[in-house]
Amino acid sequence: MDIAARNVVPDGGWGWVVVAAVALINMTNQSILSVFGQLFAGRFEDDTFTAALITNLNSLALNFSGLLIGPAIKSFKPRNVAATGCVLVSFGLALCSFATQSWHLIVGYSCFVGLGLGLISPSTFMAINSYFSSKRGRAVGVSLAGAGLGQVFMPHVVRYFLHTHGFRAALLALAGISLLGLIGAVFLKPLHNNRKHLQLLADKEHKQQSSGLQAIIVQPRVVTAAPKTETLCSRMGHRIVQAMDLELLKDIVFWSIIVGMALVYTATINFTMVYPAFLKNTAGFDSKLIASCMSVVAGADIVFRLLLPCLTDRLRIPYRVVFLLGTVGMLAARVQLAETTSLPVIIAMSVLTGLAKSATVINNNLTISAHCRAEKLAGGLGLSMITKGVVVITVGQLLGWIRDFSNSYVSCLYAQTALLLLVALVWTPEIYYRFRRQQKHLRNSMETTYVTHEQLEKLNTRA
Secondary structure (H helix, E strand, O other): OOHHHHOOOOOOOHHHHHHHHHHHHHHHOHHHHHHHHHHOOOOOOOOHHHHHHHHHHHHHHHHHOHHHHHHHHHHOOHHHHHHHHHHHHHHHHHHHOOOOOHHHHHHHHHHHHHHHHHHHHHHHHHHHHOOOOOOHHHHHHHHHHHHHHHHHHHHHHHHHHHHHOOHHHHHHHHHHHHOOHHHHHHOOOOOOOHHHHHHHHHHHHHHHHHHHHHHHOOOOOOOOOOOOOOOHHHHHHHHHHHHHOHHHHHOHHHHHHHHHHHHHHHHHHHHHHHHHHHHHHOOOOOHHHHHHHHHHHHHHHHHHHHHHHHHHHHHOOOHHHHHHHHHHHHHHHHHHHHOOOOHHHHHHHHHHHHHHHHHHHHHHHHHHHHHOOHHHHHHHHHHHHHHHHHHHHHHHHHHHHHHHHHOOHHHHHHHHHHHHHHHHHHHHHHHHHHHHHHHHHHHHHHHHHHHHHHHHHHHHHHO
16 A cells, blocks of 8 residues: 555545544543532532532643643544543542532532543544544534533433432542443554655655745855854743643634633533522522433534534635634524523523534634644644633632622523623624635636736737
8 A cells, every 4th residue: 555545534444433432431421520510510510610610620630731731642542542541530539529619619520620621632632633534523513512412411410410319429430431431542543644644745845945945046155153152941941832832822712722622611611500599599490401401412412422522614714703603503592592481492492502513613623624734733732721620710719709799690591691792792893804804815826817817818819
């Protein structure tokens, strides 16, 4: 088999086995975040600030693992990183089962579970990304549907163990479930020629540039290079910049993308935490209705994670535009939920929330991959995660304080709405401007091609 044949992205094949494996990992691990409010509702019913602190520190650890994820993925196989994440999640949940004080939960849930989930998400995405090109959206959607499926049954599993066996048994059960992700990690066979393929492309580009320079330079010249004096700190700094791809931070559009996604992520995390309490204290629902509403959100989420990529890939809608539409959908659902206690309306808004959430979750990493070059993708994902961590621990904690200060879950929903509105107001004109500029560039290119074609016809006629 020649090198060119071996380095073509398969866009399927074993890649679908990888997708199924990632779906299993997401189902048994990523879905755990959705039941935090249900697990600890009895402990933090009147202390939203502490609950927000634990979840925000969890998100901080999850996202600040981005400091490690770039070098880790470059040095180790994605399946090793994903397997390590599953073990850390299970260990953290087991520690939480013996917690008697809040700081015990911070160590177990915030640190270990957060770090484990932080290792899982980008490593599994990189595993899928190496196998798919044109079908990447559908592959990511199917893999994330596993997390949605977990969010459907996890609330009922938690409710059963809490009512039947108690708090400790519920956490130990989740710890055992999370270890099932190791089965999926075994099947994350790397497309081992992917890195070689990128290197071949880079070498080809380098050779083209070198040949171009050789064509320009006719006479040999002797150039005396100035001696370079590099200190230890400068060499270390250069290595850190290369390992984490920090040069991406020079791009203002990249900043807009990662900060905007961090604000949406923070609003989503806070909503997941307060939604069960909102249904209980504001809408007056019992535990069965609360679990049912949460399952409706998860059910809509999973259905649209499967259907939405097929539609957007066929229509070739940019990933970032779909993310923005999902943000607007969540904004509309928050406003309507804040103004009603009617069960039919809440069910309808739960469906809309699930739909909109699927649009943002699916297109999160895809938006980064569309903006960054392939060799910078791991670093871009890491920087995005770090930004989320900073925003969650600051803005996310502010959302918890607003709920406690106002003693109202409705105020908290409106605060989340403000964050989503800010992203929509900043992104919309920027995306529209870039779209118009792209259309103008395409139109000019077509006109140039048309003129060149006419000139060739005239030359052929004269000849």
